[in-house]
Amino acid sequence: MTKSRSGLAAAFPAATELHDPLLEVVDLATSFQTPRGLVRAVDGVSLTLARSRTLGVVGETGSGKTVLIRSIMGLLPRHGVQRSGKVIFAGRDLGALGERDLRRVWGTEMAMVFQDPMTALNPVVRIGRQLTESLRLRAGLDRKAAIETAVALLESVGIASPRERLRSYPHELSGGMRQRVMIAIALACGPKLLLADEPTTGLDVTVQAQVLDVLGTQQAERSMAMILVTHDLGVVATRADSIAVMYAGRVVESASTAVIFDSAKMPYTEALMRSIPRLDAPPGARLAAIPGRPPDLTTVPTGCAFAPRCAYVTERCIHETPPLTESAPGHYHACWNPVGSPEGEQAFSTNLAKGVMAAVEIAQREVRK
């Protein structure tokens, strides 16, 4: 893109391009109408992402990560969905666009890598067409150019004998290969922002690393921004510039990656960190899974949604929702008793003295009221 501009403009890019974030999400909320009631899958999320940077979005299964990135893109079911908030992408508010206009952004400026390549690739369509169709229909290449580009794309994501692979069907490829194909499809039209939804879940560890490396290389080569969604903090530890931790549809902590790993404030973030698989752990060591389950998103909870599972819980957590506050420049968290604070130490030792079940007990007493 830059190359095709006039020399002067390329040498002095507009100030806005340097300093404005590529993506700014303000108070985004998405809920689904279901027979059980309104599911608040995303509940007031704000984020910013600069050009060619990576944001890691981390949270347990069901915390709303997929719905969040699909809401950013506007790629939601057509019926039974309510979305509000702003999504400013490259200066435009995508929230105000209808599907017809969004379609011009999809694929060419913003693309998505889906969680499960087995279900996200059409099982009865050859890889070749799934890859070339956007090149032909969106980028306007002719058949031959599209095929050559597709071959180059497959090669760049590390697929051997790419020309033959064009004739394969998805079920003929291994899981890792399918995910590489998916990445190639997402990259096809040169998006500025890639939304990668758990791109390595379900792959074995060595393949995970390979796929993440492919993503990293492509991102650097294309100076593309990326939101990398995962339930595993370990995945984003070395690959994201900053991290947003999600719980029950909200961002509960966000900061640069280094700050998150050095001085996480949220007990939930701390718990997620303890559940990262470690290569140097003794064989057979159990991961510290977080006890309990994420809350039901159909009921609006009062207080902190994590309280029933939290080791730092106090009465206040159950009555008052902690706001997202900036504790240090760029470090936001939503907790009354943050890890490492006097209140946190106090709450933790009290709960420890009362016994393991104290937290659960407080929460249940509240529910019975």
Add this chain to the structure above:
Amino acid sequence: MLSYLAKRLVQLAAVVFVISVLAFLLVHLLPGDPSVTILGPFDTPTARAEILRQLGLDKPLPQQYLTWAGNVLHGNLGRSFLTKQSVAHAIAEAFPIDLELVIVSQVIAFALALPLALVASRRPNRAFDRLAGTATFGLLSIPAFILAVILALVLAVEIHAFPATGFTSLTTSPVQNLRSIVLPSLALTAGSIAVYFRLLRSDLISTLQEDYITMARSKGLSDRYILLRHALRPSSFSLLASAGINIGSLLTGAFVVEYLFQLPGIGYQIVESISARDYLMVQGMALVVAVAYVVVNFAVDFLIVLLDPRIRRA
């Protein structure tokens, strides 16, 4: 792929064998003397002796079957005792009529059901979908013979757009032939449209929920392209399977309509032959219809395999 085809061909051969045994037994297990069954009650003793010798009716059944099967393979299905016409010849006259009826009625059914389902599935349970659903349900609940009478009354008797009864062969006059086949085809189409519409619509609706459709949307492809190039093919399997069964049963099931419009197709002839106790005719036609049924379904299965790469390895 080839091994799949080979396996299915073996299956097909086995089914055809069983059909042929049943058709053979049709004549031989009827109570009484098979020569009477074949020649009718009024034939001469010399003719009886001749047929006994010719078909080896005094030999054990398996040997009789082999003789009969050999004849069938040579295109010799015997002769009707009533009309003295060769059964093979009668079939050659009647079968093209059914073929035409089935082809015309199915082309109409697909031409209507396909676009209806494609449009309806885009907005399920909205006005268009409900209207199409109700209309096709109405068609489904009208028996073919009532529809046939209505069509004949309105389009033939009142408007004279089409002949009410009778058949003109394709070779005599292609235009007249088409005119004589349109009304009966329409009468047969009604039920098919409803079934095809409903199957395709519900499969399309569930396909449109799939992740790969969302993925296709995320590429910025148009709705129309996604519907035709991503959703239609994986949604067409139950439609095709039911079309196979439907076409097979139309081959004989068309007899009511054939009767009403006086089209001398296979269904019509079988009914005539049964009431005349012309068993050789029944045997020959039943054999042909059953084999055609199996072959049509085999072809449809094969088409589905061509369309769905996932089952090719099975």
